[in-house]
Structure formats: structure tokens, C-alpha cells
Amino acid sequence: MASLHKDIPIDAHSDEVWAAVRDFGSVHRRLAPGFVTNARLDGEARIVTFANGTVARELLVDCDEPRRRLVYAIISERVKHYSASVQVLADGEAHARLIWIVDVLPNEVAPYIDGQMDQAAVAMQKALGRIGGKIPGGLQP
Template sequence: MFGWTWWASTFGWSGDQEPIRCCGRHCRRVKKNVSVMATVCVETIINVPARQVWEVVADVGAVHKRLLPGRVADARVEGDVRILTMPDGAQVRELILAIDHDIRRMAYTVTAGQRLPLTYHHAAFQVFEEGKRSRLVWLTDVLPHAMAEVVQGRVERGIQEIKEVVEQNTAEQ
């Protein structure tokens, strides 16, 4: 149903491009041998129903309590901007781009306070049903490309922390 032809036509691939190349868990779209964007993709199975995982992900103002306590000390939302305060007092500003309850997707972009030397950072979480469990996918687009492996390590650790926190908090309820 969703074969190569469907993918190519849907995502705008043409003969002058190569398909997305996946190297481990980060990918780079290549056009005429020029990298356009590095994408890091990590995912995990969480032993909690998708509805409950989505409630946590969609609660963008409580990331410090429900998603990444310890990594984030505080969070507040001002309009469409989420301001995260890290344990050392540093702040990261994120523009919340989408919270789509129908497809369980939340997207954001870092606009200030990025600690890594990134010129672009856009990410999205999406929650999928896996029977009584859920699959959490975290996609992150980054520039420069050379930072993809560093970002991959961070989001791999982050998604593991999220899994542990969500499963522990659900078990305590």
C-alpha cells in the first residue's frame, strides 16, 4: 500500500535526488550530493497505553514534572513559547508549533538557549498505539549535519528517561 512510489510522490522525491539515507538512527536527505537536513529518529516502546503517554507529552507546561524531571527543573508557557529552566539555571526557549490530539503529535523548535552549536533544531514527538502499550517516536531535524551524532546521543538518553518516568508514574497511580 505504501511502497516506494507512494513515498517518492508524497514526499517530493524526483530523479535528481537520492532517497533518504539512514546511517544508524540518523538520516540525511541528499539532493544532487548536497545534504539538505540531518534528521535524528529515536523511538521506544512504553508499557503504558498510548492515551496516557499522549496526555504526558501534550502537557507542554509540565515537562519538568511529567516528562523529564531532573533534566528540566521548571517549565512555563507564555503564549506559544515554552521556557525550560535547566537545573543549573540556564533557560531554553521553544516555540510550540503543534499539539495535534487526533494524531498524537507535538512539534517544537528551539529558538534560544541552545547549548549545542546548532543553527537549526526542530523536533516532534508522536505517540502510536501498540496494543496495551505505546510507541513513542522522537524526530529531530538539526543543522549543522555534523551535530547529528551528538544530538542522537542526547535524544536516545532522553527517550529512555521519558520511558522510565512515564512507566514509574503510571505504576504509582
């Protein structure tokens, strides 16, 4: 199983970043606008439309407030297994780090998912950085 990890610096307070992450139905407005073009809630899931036209059903697994950790899964014909967690950590007084981990099968889809995660990370930095008053320059290693 491929395990993909992204550590994304965000130019905003961790409380504000967590508020956007935990707003499961507003990913297209608050978390990754432009990368995600639409989302609608369907029970415990959200139906997400991406800028490239892909549509995915993401099932909310857990929203852990004390740990600021959201977990979701995708069930589809393309992947046998897809589980993801997004955790928000404070990085000083006015900055945050978003730790995003995706476990996926088959391994062959990992390069595609990894590239999509990079694009989403840039969209998140741009959208969430505006909360803190700045637009960050881009994805950092």
C-alpha cells in the same frame, strides 16, 4: 541537515502517554523529570532548563490531537534549524511507542543532540512507565 529518529517503547497506555506529551508546560514534571529540571510557559513557547544547565526556548508549532502528534522548534544562536515532532502510537492494549524526530542544522551538533535524546528517552521511559505500574529497564533499540 541531520535527521535523528527515536522509537521509544513505553510501558503505559497510549492515552496516558499522550496526556503527558501534550502537557507542553509540564515536561519537567510529567514527561522527562530529572532530564528536564524546570519549564515555564512564555506565550506559545516554553523555557526549558535541562539537568546539564542548558536553557532552551521551545516554540509550540502544533498539537494535533487526532494524530497524537506535538511539534516544536528551537530558535537559538547555537543551531540554525531545529524542528522536532513527538508522536504517540498505541502498541497493544497497555503499551505505547513514542516516535521522536528531530531535524537539526548544523550537522556538527547532531551527535550532541542524539546523545541528549537518548538520555531524555530513558527519563521518559522511567517517568511514563510508572503510569503503567512498572519502571522499564531502559532504552531499547
